[in-house]
Amino acid sequence: MTRHEEIGRGGNAVEVRGLVKHFGDTKAVDGIDLDVREGTVMGVLGPNGAGKTTLVRMLSTLLVPDAGSATVAGYDVVRQPRELRRTIGLTGQYASVDEKLSGWENLYMIGRLLDLPRSQARKRADEMLERFSLTEAAKRPASKYSGGMRRRLDLAASMIGRPRVLYLDEPTTGLDPRTRNEVWDEVQNIVAEGNTVLLTTQYMEEAERLASELTVVDRGRVIAEGRVPELKAKVGGRTLNIRPVDPRDLRPMATALAEAGLDGVGGSTTDESAGVVNVPILSDEQLTAVVGLLGQRGFPVADISTHLPSLDEVFLALTGQKATHESGEAQDPEHETKEVAA
Numbered sequence: 001m002t003r004h005e006e007i008g009r010g011g012n013a014v015e016v017r018g019l020v021k022h023f024g025d026t027k028a029v030d031g032i033d034l035d036v037r038e039g040t041v042m043g044v045l046g047p048n049g050a051g052k053t054t055l056v057r058m059l060s061t062l063l064v065p066d067a068g069s070a071t072v073a074g075y076d077v078v079r080q081p082r083e084l085r086r087t088i089g090l091t092g093q094y095a096s097v098d099e100k101l102s103g104w105e106n107l108y109m110i111g112r113l114l115d116l117p118r119s120q121a122r123k124r125a126d127e128m129l130e131r132f133s134l135t136e137a138a139k140r141p142a143s144k145y146s147g148g149m150r151r152r153l154d155l156a157a158s159m160i161g162r163p164r165v166l167y168l169d170e171p172t173t174g175l176d177p178r179t180r181n182e183v184w185d186e187v188q189n190i191v192a193e194g195n196t197v198l199l200t201t202q203y204m205e206e207a208e209r210l211a212s213e214l215t216v217v218d219r220g221r222v223i224a225e226g227r228v229p230e231l232k233a234k235v236g237g238r239t240l241n242i243r244p245v246d247p248r249d250l251r252p253m254a255t256a257l258a259e260a261g262l263d264g265v266g267g268s269t270t271d272e273s274a275g276v277v278n279v280p281i282l283s284d285e286q287l288t289a290v291v292g293l294l295g296q297r298g299f300p301v302a303d304i305s306t307h308l309p310s311l312d313e314v315f316l317a318l319t320g321q322k323a324t325h326e327s328g329e330a331q332d333p334e335h336e337t338k339e340v341a342a
């Protein structure tokens with residue numbers, strides 16, 4: 001494999017310039033620029049139909065762009081598809097393991113498709129099952145796997161060829177919170193090993209947990225980009241909700257925070273009916289100071305929680321419009337190809 005080759009110039013594993021893909025009147029991807037630094041996770045955030053999967057499919061050579069250019073690990077998506085495919089792994093939005101085969105057989109088959117000799121394909125299948133905690137389930141058919149196990153098998157499958165650049169298309173959509181955490185841990189391990197990940201997601205929390213930088217897309221265009229804290233600050237960041245034991249403390253609490261200069265940009269708001277003070281939080285230091293001040297002043301607090309902006313709130317803030325959620329955008333799963341044989 002090409003693991004030790006130098007990645008492109010300037011340390012970008014992925015470089016996308018003016019990429020376009022239209023389907024009839026649908027401008028699925030309508031001029032996207034994107035740089036993913038080597039060894040980082042880029043989060044591509046967007047609602048249903050934003051163009052995320054179309055982008056990933058172009059970067060995987062599964063779709064040919066109408067215009068623009070893209071390189072992955074220095075390889076051009078149009079001119080060097082074979083070389084490019086050898087450096088990438090793809091976990092599609094729709095699980096695409098063969099249900100009838102066991103976990104081990106799925107992985108072995110992919111190894112063989114990637115031209116590994118039999119003995120190596122066997123070894124690699126064992127390693128990946130171990131790595132993704134599936135060794136005990138190795139012989140069971142994938143149809144008997146839970147949702148989380150399947151996603152882990154998907155990840156294992158996309159790692160068989162030791163990709164340097166991994167695309168994860170909504171890797172945790174439909175998973176329960178515990179399983180989602182397992183997948184997140186695996187993604188973090190993959191990046192800790194020096195690989196680069198392009199992650200599409202509709203979950204702000206997932207983007208925040210995994211991605212160092214975000215690109216927000218809507219209707220085929222980039223509507224915002226930047227490091228996660230910058231973007232969150234732009235859209236208002238987190239909110240701290242404080243519920244005093246005694247609702248009569250609401251106003252004095254808000255006043256104390258304002259006097260200490262701890263009520264964030266725009267100031268806190270007091271919601272009398274809900275019995276909470278909402279404080280915009282811009283940094284962990286501010287959060288710690290707010291909690292400290294409440295203790296110092298001796299306000300008895302019944303509940304305190306932070307609230308992240310939802311994707312809808314981000315969209316509202318960035319575009320001034322509510323996010324559009326096209327329904328029933330199911331694509332033909334046949335078009336989703338997970339393993340990429342060179």
Ligand SMILES: Nc1ncnc2c1ncn2[C@@H]1O[C@H](COP(=O)(O)OP(=O)(O)OP(=O)(O)O)[C@@H](O)[C@H]1O
Pocket residue numbers: 023026027028029046047048049050051052053054055093202329331
């Ligand atoms: N093969 C295709 N033929 C026609 N239209 C398509 C095709 N693939 C995607 N589209 C359309 O392009 C737009 C972008 O779709 P895409 O699947 O890239 O969005 P997405 O951001 O991945 O959405 P989701 O979050 O629902 O997966 C949608 O309007 C979709 O209907």
Ligand SMILES: [Mg+2]
Pocket residue numbers: 052053054093169
């Ligand atoms: Mg998609």
